[in-house]
Amino acid sequence: MKAVLATDLSAASEATIENETCLECLGRIGIEEIHLVTVVPSNVHAGMPGMDFEKRRKNALGRYRRVIEGAGFDVETHVxxxxxxxRINGIAETIGASLTIVGSRGKSPLENRVIGSTARNLSRTAVTPLLVNRIERETDEPAVVRKHLFQRVLYATDFSKNADQAFEAFSYLRHATQEVTLVHVETPKDPGLSDDDPRDRLTALAARLEEWDIETRTDVRRGDPAEEILAAEAEYDPTTILVGTRGHSRLRRLLLGSVSEDLVARANGNVMLIPPNRSV
Structure with a gap:
C-alpha cells in the first residue's frame, strides 16, 4: 500500500514525520511506500528576491526522507x-495511494467557521482515505497528540453506504487496533432509513470485530451528530475517530458545518475520513 504524506515543512508537519510510533503504526496497517508532498503556493515565484522555495523545500524533504527510509519505507518526494x-489529491490519485496523511493543530471553536486550511479542504475533497494526525496546539515545539494512531478507534456510523464502507477499513486497521467503540447518533430520520434497532446493528458490527480479537463496546446517543461524537471522544479517549465523509442527508453534506469538517476542526485526537466510491 502507498500513502501520501503532505507537509508544509512546519513544526507541526515535522512532528508527524519524525514520530517513530506513528510510522510504526503505518507499517502495521500495510503501508510500504510513502510519497512526501509539499506544495509551493501559486503566488510565490522563484524569481522573488532572496527566495528559492523549491530548493529550500527539496532540502527539507531530503531530511524527512532519510527519517522515513530509516523506518523501513520506500520513499518518493514531490515539490x-x-x-x-x-495538488495533494492529484498526486494521491496519480500514484494510486491508499491513504493521505496530513498534520493539523485543529482550530478553536471561534475559528471553526473559517474554511481554508489544507486539512479542512481535504476533508471535503479527499479522493483517498484521509488521516488527520492531530498535533499539539499553542506550543512552539509541538508533538503528536496520539502516538498510537489506530490502537483505540471510535467508529461513528449512521448506517449509510459510506459509513459501511468506512467500517471496511478495519480489514487493514485491525493489524494495529486493540479496541473499538461503535457509536450511532439518533437524529430525525431521513426518508427511507431502516427501522431496525440501532443497538442490534451495532452489536452485529461488534461481532465482526471480535472475530479479530478486538475488544468492542457500543453506544447509541441522541442529538447533534458532531456534538455527540465529540462527547463520545471525550468519554472514551480513542486515538482515532473513524467516519465516512457522506451520510444519508443530502442537505447535511452540502452545509459547511458538515460532521466530518467539524470533527477535523474540533476533535482532540486523530480523525480518519473515508470518502465514498473508493475502495482500498
Whole structure:
C-alpha cells in the first residue's frame, strides 16, 4: 500500500514525520511506500528576491526522507506548485495511494467557521482515505497528540453506504487496533432509513470485530451528530475517530458545518475520513 504524506515543512508537519510510533503504526496497517508532498503556493515565484522555495523545500524533504527510509519505507518526494489540497489529491490519485496523511493543530471553536486550511479542504475533497494526525496546539515545539494512531478507534456510523464502507477499513486497521467503540447518533430520520434497532446493528458490527480479537463496546446517543461524537471522544479517549465523509442527508453534506469538517476542526485526537466510491 502507498500513502501520501503532505507537509508544509512546519513544526507541526515535522512532528508527524519524525514520530517513530506513528510510522510504526503505518507499517502495521500495510503501508510500504510513502510519497512526501509539499506544495509551493501559486503566488510565490522563484524569481522573488532572496527566495528559492523549491530548493529550500527539496532540502527539507531530503531530511524527512532519510527519517522515513530509516523506518523501513520506500520513499518518493514531490515539490509541486499550486493549490495545496488540489495538488495533494492529484498526486494521491496519480500514484494510486491508499491513504493521505496530513498534520493539523485543529482550530478553536471561534475559528471553526473559517474554511481554508489544507486539512479542512481535504476533508471535503479527499479522493483517498484521509488521516488527520492531530498535533499539539499553542506550543512552539509541538508533538503528536496520539502516538498510537489506530490502537483505540471510535467508529461513528449512521448506517449509510459510506459509513459501511468506512467500517471496511478495519480489514487493514485491525493489524494495529486493540479496541473499538461503535457509536450511532439518533437524529430525525431521513426518508427511507431502516427501522431496525440501532443497538442490534451495532452489536452485529461488534461481532465482526471480535472475530479479530478486538475488544468492542457500543453506544447509541441522541442529538447533534458532531456534538455527540465529540462527547463520545471525550468519554472514551480513542486515538482515532473513524467516519465516512457522506451520510444519508443530502442537505447535511452540502452545509459547511458538515460532521466530518467539524470533527477535523474540533476533535482532540486523530480523525480518519473515508470518502465514498473508493475502495482500498
Amino acid at each position: 509541486v506548485r499550486g493549490t495545496p489540497h488540489r
